[in-house]
Amino acid sequence: MGLFVGLDIGTTSAKVFLFERHGKIRGQGKAAYTLLVPEPGRAEQRPQEIMDAVALAFRRAMTSGGVRPEDIEAVGVSAAMHSLMAVDKDGMPLTPLLTWADNRSVTQLAELKRSGAASELYALTGTPAHPMSPLGKLLWWKENMPELFETAARFISIKEYLLYRCFGVYALDVSTAAATGLLDISGRGWSDEALELAGIGKERLGELVPVTEVLRGMKPEMAAAFGLSPGTKWVVGASDGALANIGSGAASPGSTAVTIDGGGAVRRFVTRPMTDPEGRMFCYPFSEDRWLIGGPTSSGGVALRWFNEQFMGGAQPGPSLRDAVRAHPERRQRRGRHHAAIDPGQPGFLSLDELIDLAMTVPPGAGGVLFLPYLSGERAPYWNPDARGVFAGAGLHHGRQHFVRAVLEGVLFAVNDVTETLSGLASPPERMLASGGFASSAAWTGLLSDITGLRIDVPGCFEASAFGAALLAMIATGALDSLDEADDRVGILRSHAPSDANRAVYEKLYPLFKDVYRRLEPVFPELVSMQGKV
Structure with a gap:
């Protein structure tokens, strides 16, 4: 059957969609998890609860589509940016997962701005200084939980945790790594200056891979929990923002996408690094010939x-x-x-x-x-x-x-x-392509x-991040030739003129x-x- 899965690990739920090659949805499943706010400024989640939700969403999608494990060609993964957790040498969580909405590092980031280091880091990494970034979270841990900071084996995102549990590797795509505030804007490696400021070495972070990296050999117990075959190919994928552009028909440079779910964002791909002299927009590496520029809003x-x-x-x-x-x-x-x-x-x-x-x-x-x-x-x-x-x-x-x-x-x-x-x-x-719940x-x-x-075009699939993950899986496995061709797979449901x-x-x-x-x-x-x- 050759179905491609788009897995989207969002801020409040995991969503799994089974797509045919031309975009028709064959099955879907969703499972929610809790956002914990133990005190003002904190926003945390339980890693195991998210893992359980991902497995449940997979089983629901497979059941809803009447699909067998052997019908799945590949899984593409989308995940929310800026999450961070500490794990021990066996990959077990030492902390909750801190989400993008966690603002505990306000003081540390304010000091970076006062010292002038924030502007230098933005030029190096393309990430504005804000408590959402894992860099800020690391600085907070370093200052407030020094024993944990020193003893943790790695600091990883929810995507790395998922892939480690499933495949035993800390694979981190360049797109998700770009949003940490620690990656060189060239996209070719971690920034030595940012790592020095954070007080860690690159061996305590994920292993950088391209967005089209294919993983094989899923652990049998995890495959059983997800309702998949252990031989199913997984494509590491990218961040939810970048994949929302791909899934809404804005994969080509110059096309602009707007997504509004819990928060919002406006983004476009460009062919070279492009930073804002005032530091208002992000610029994240995606691949050798594409960077993602834009800006997120916190409330949608x-x-x-x-x-x-x-x-x-x-x-x-x-x-x-x-x-x-x-x-x-x-x-x-x-x-x-x-x-x-x-x-x-x-x-x-x-x-x-x-x-x-x-x-x-x-x-x-x-x-x-x-x-x-x-x-x-x-x-x-x-x-x-x-x-x-x-x-x-x-x-x-x-x-x-x-x-x-x-x-x-x-x-x-x-x-x-x-x-x-x-x-x-x-x-x-001249127009924007809209996706997300709105x-x-x-x-x-x-x-x-x-x-x-502006003219607003609304694609037929509102779940653009999941569809983008499936399209990227098609590219990685040879079912689709290029990102530019991905735009042709996106149909427009309706359009609005002002x-x-x-x-x-x-x-x-x-x-x-x-x-x-x-x-x-x-x-x-x-x-x-x-x-x-x-």
């Missing part, structure tokens, strides 16, 4: 989920959802959605469709309410871990529908901020077109959005300090 769907959980669960003032939608039926935009749910499964919470329907009952601009979506700080283009969420312009006449729309628009204003910055570094895009909503992707002024009337509204509001941030930037550190005291 997580902001909508936060609002849903905190403010939509019980009786609320203002019109009921049903009454609000009935009053404005012309604003229901259901075409192109798969009714993805973001609610936590408790009575009273709304689905993504219902939230967006409610938002669409008020005109563009949310009645003059602006939302800064920086609930856990912000990454690009400000790289400010002290930034916080803000509703501005609220009045007694505003209802919950205005606030929901403000959240939707605020997330996209933040994405547009990255898009503008990227356009200043490279050429402005792409399931025609209304939300339409809003992105209105806010950016509305002139809506665009006029957002051209007035977007500068206000940025101005609110600039005015509050000096206040954020004081607020964060107070949050730790009261």
Whole structure:
């Protein structure tokens, strides 16, 4: 049958998709795991829980597709960037897995910026100085847990842990390594300067391999747990960001992709290293002829989920959802959605469709309410871990529908901020290819077109990172000739062009959005300090 698997190890769940060669999905499985926040600034996960979820997602995918182990040609692996854990000489975890959202190294990174070392490191590695990076996590361990830091055999990502458990090797693709803040921007090896600063040697990190590296000889017990044959080929793959570009049809240099799931990102491939003089954009090596440039935002769907959980669960003032939608039926935009749910499964919470329907009952601009979506700080283009969420312009006449729309628009204003910055570094895009959970909503992707002024194309497969991993597996095993050919395997489901009337509204509001941030930037550190005291 020759099916190719795309495994995507995300921030909150593992997803497995079985693809035919031309992109048709034959089976799929998903399994969630817990994000632990033991105290403000920390974001951790249990490595074994993730391993169990990956195995469960595989078994569910195989069952849903009625697929036998011998039907699988190869597995491609996508994983979230910036994770880090310490292991002993036998590969057993000594720490939880620290995710990209872990901000414990704020003090260490602030010192790097004060000393001027952050700018030098950015020029060497293409990674902005931010607590998300494994470099910052290493500095925190070095300062706060010196015994652990000295005795740990290796510091690895979740992908390396998975591959070590399955194959006995610490294989780390260049794409994922690029996001550590420790890899030379040429992509040819670890940066001696960054390693010296971190206080470790390269022997305590993963073994660098190309994104198309093929592993064989899966441990029988792991193959059984996953429902696979031990002889199944595994392709090490790349980071979830790079693979989202490939899986959304933006593998060719110059094509721009936008992904919004829990967070968001805007990225494109280029043919040479390209750093930002102001250090606002990342530049990650991918292969010998491609680098990935762009910027991530910290809040995407997580902001909508936060609002849903905190403010939509019980009786609320203002019109009921049903009454609000009935009053404005012309604003229901259901075409192109798969009714993805973001609610936590408790009575009273709304689905993504219902939230967006409610938002669409008020005109563009949310009645003059602006939302800064920086609930856990912000990454690009400000790289400010002290930034916080803000509703501005609220009045007694505003209802919950205005606030929901403000959240939707605020997330996209933040994405547009990255898009503008990227356009200043490279050429402005004519269109963007959308992927991630938000792409399931025609209304939300339409809003992105209105806010950016760009054509937004939505590929048929919203799970772009998983599809990108499968496409890379096809290339590595000879089923596909090149990355450029991968774009031809991506079909477009729908497209959006900006509305002139809506665009006029957002051209007035977007500068206000940025101005609110600039005015509050000096206040954020004081607020964060107070949050730790009261």
